[in-house]
Amino acid sequence: MSDKKDYQLDLIHRPRRLRQTQSLRDLVEETDLKVSKLIQPLFVVEGDSICEPIASMPGIERLSIDLLLKECESLIELGIGGVALFPKIETALKCNMGREALNPEGLIYRAIRALRKRFPELTIIADLALDPYTIEGHDGIVEMGTSSPLNDVTVDILAEMAVLASDAGATMVAPSDMMDGRVGVIRKTLDANAFESVLILSYAAKYASAFYGPFRDAVGSVSLEDGPSIDKRSYQLNPANRREALLETSLDELEGADILMVKPAGQYLDIIRDVRESTILPVAAYQVSGEYAQIMAASEKGWLDMKACRDESLLAIRRAGADIILTYFAKAYAQDLS
Ligand code: PBG
Numbered sequence: 001m002s003d004k005k006d007y008q009l010d011l012i013h014r015p016r017r018l019r020q021t022q023s024l025r026d027l028v029e030e031t032d033l034k035v036s037k038l039i040q041p042l043f044v045v046e047g048d049s050i051c052e053p054i055a056s057m058p059g060i061e062r063l064s065i066d067l068l069l070k071e072c073e074s075l076i077e078l079g080i081g082g083v084a085l086f087p088k089i090e091t092a093l094k095c096n097m098g099r100e101a102l103n104p105e106g107l108i109y110r111a112i113r114a115l116r117k118r119f120p121e122l123t124i125i126a127d128l129a130l131d132p133y134t135i136e137g138h139d140g141i142v143e144m145g146t147s148s149p150l151n152d153v154t155v156d157i158l159a160e161m162a163v164l165a166s167d168a169g170a171t172m173v174a175p176s177d178m179m180d181g182r183v184g185v186i187r188k189t190l191d192a193n194a195f196e197s198v199l200i201l202s203y204a205a206k207y208a209s210a211f212y213g214p215f216r217d218a219v220g221s222v223s224l225e226d227g228p229s230i231d232k233r234s235y236q237l238n239p240a241n242r243r244e245a246l247l248e249t250s251l252d253e254l255e256g257a258d259i260l261m262v263k264p265a266g267q268y269l270d271i272i273r274d275v276r277e278s279t280i281l282p283v284a285a286y287q288v289s290g291e292y293a294q295i296m297a298a299s300e301k302g303w304l305d306m307k308a309c310r311d312e313s314l315l316a317i318r319r320a321g322a323d324i325i326l327t328y329f330a331k332a333y334a335q336d337l338s
Contacts, residue, residue, distance in 0.1 A: 031319045033311065035337060039125065039284075040075055040330035041084045043218050044068055044111045056214035057289055058296045060328050062088055065111050069118055078334035082123030084174065084326055085111055087132050088220045097141060098133035101161050109168040116169025125201060126165035128158045128186070129177040137221035137230050139177040148234035155182045159189035166195040172258070176203040178235040178248075184255035201284060202257035205245035205271055208236035211264050211290025218289065245271045246278055253279055259324065264288040266313055269320040276321025285322035287313065292328040307336060 018028050043062040045052060050064035063071055072083060087108040093100040100106050108126065115124055129139040130149075136142055140149025141157070154177065162173040173190075175182050183202050190198050213229055216222040222230050237244055249260045258281065262272045265285035276283050295313065299306035310329045317325050327333075 031315055033315055033318055033333075035079045035330075035334040036081045037318070037324055038080055038314075038330035038333065039082045039084050039123075039324060039326040040080055041086060041326055041328060042068060042071065044085055044087050044107060046090060046107055054214065054218045056217055056293050057328060058300065059332065060218070060292075062218065065107075065114050068111055069114060072115055072119060072122060075331060075334075076119060076122060078331065078338060080330055080334055081324065082125060082171070083115075084125040084127060086127055086215075086219050087111070088218065089132055091220070094133055094135050096135060096144075098130035098157065101130055101133040101157065102164065104164055104167075106164075109164055112165060112168035112170050123171045124169065125172045125174050126161075126168075126170035128161050128165070128173050128175040128182075130154065130157065131216075131221040132219045134221075137216065139232065139235065140179055147231055149177075149179065151179050151181075154179050155185050158182050159185045162186045162190055162198075163193050163195065166190060166193070166198040170198065172199040172201045174201040174203060174261075176206065176263075178203065178206050178232075178237075181255070183252045183257050187256035199258040200256065201259040201261060202252040203263055203286070204249040204252040204257065204260040205268075205275065206236050206261075206263045207239050207268065208233045209239065209264050209267070209288065209290070211267065211288050214289035214293045239267075242271065242274065246274060249275050249279060253281060257281070259284050261286060261326075262322070264291060265317045265320075265322065265325065266291045269316060272317065272320040272322050282323045283321055284324035284326065285317050285320070287317060287325060287327040287329070289328065 019025055045062040045064055047064040048066060051067055052062040054060050089100055089107055112124055112126060131137050131139045138149050140154030142149050158175055165173050183200055186200060252260060260275055260279060260281055261284040262268055262275055263286035265287040272285050295309045298304040314325060
């Protein structure tokens with residue numbers, strides 16, 4: 001045994017002592033991943049008993065309202081924090097002005113009403129943007145031949161959408177358009193219509209990311225087969241910029257946002273950390289469709305372990321400072337825990 005002594009380093013600190021057993025590892029674990037912190041994004045379509053798979057997002061489907069109700073019942077049983085709804089409307093209903101967005105009988109408002117009636121306590125997040133409603137798939141009103149949405153005209157429409165979504169029963173409205181000044185106008189309009197309790201979850205730092213491709217396919221705003229993706233750089237943030245995210249989040253906070261969101265999540269962990277340290281408001285992060293698709297595609301090929309990568313990716317987003325995560329993995333993660 002004196003031999004062994006010769007090999008023993010004279011160390012004061014041996015960090016591995018803390019990692020010897022699962023129990024010790026659990027005791028010193030710094031970040032947790034509760035199901036109640038996760039929001040499941042859901043895609044809604046017209047019809048009855050419709051469940052359309054989305055090729056680029058294995059495991060995610062577009063659901064008609066009847067099946068959406070069933071899905072939410074399961075999600076509530078699993079303890080999910082809430083749902084974020086996105087409509088895929090019929091092409092015939094799209095126009096340059098995105099008029100269907102202001103139809104109180106439109107798909108998304110009917111979906112919210114049905115959910116609210118059945119589940120009084122469910123946290124329902126209504127996305128505010130025009131991309132499901134315009135022919136070009138831009139988030140706002142675009143003049144012919146240009147690709148830059150008109151800011152103030154679009155903000156007016158978003159505020160009207162916010163009222164319709166609140167009237168239908170949304171818990172939160174979530175402007176995802178990146179127009180200037182929309183949070184302030186939406187807050188004022190909601191208050192003027194006696195919706196002072198409806199929250200604003202602002203997509204405050206939303207980047208012009210290439211990772212939204214599968215989502216655009218899912219809501220039918222741009223087809224993946226159309227080739228190069230739509231250019232939203234005149235309103236979404238430049239991926240090279242860090243300070244600009246803080247400008248956006250601080251403006252949204254001043255305008256009255258209740259929760260600030262960073263999007264995408266995995267490629268923007270530094271931004272999540274920056275925002276976390278610059279506000280006392282809750283911070284959300286959106287693990288977007290492309291982040292989901294990457295993990296699913298590689299694991300279908302047998303190149304990655306889906307569950308391990310899923311959990312690691314979500315934990316990293318929490319560790320960076322997100323209180324809330326919007327993720328397509330929410331349901332599957334919750335099922336694996338229960
Ligand atoms: C648009 C919107 C997008 C997403 C949510 N809302 C796409 C875009 O900006 O083009 C992306 C979500 C995802 O990729 O999962 N209002």
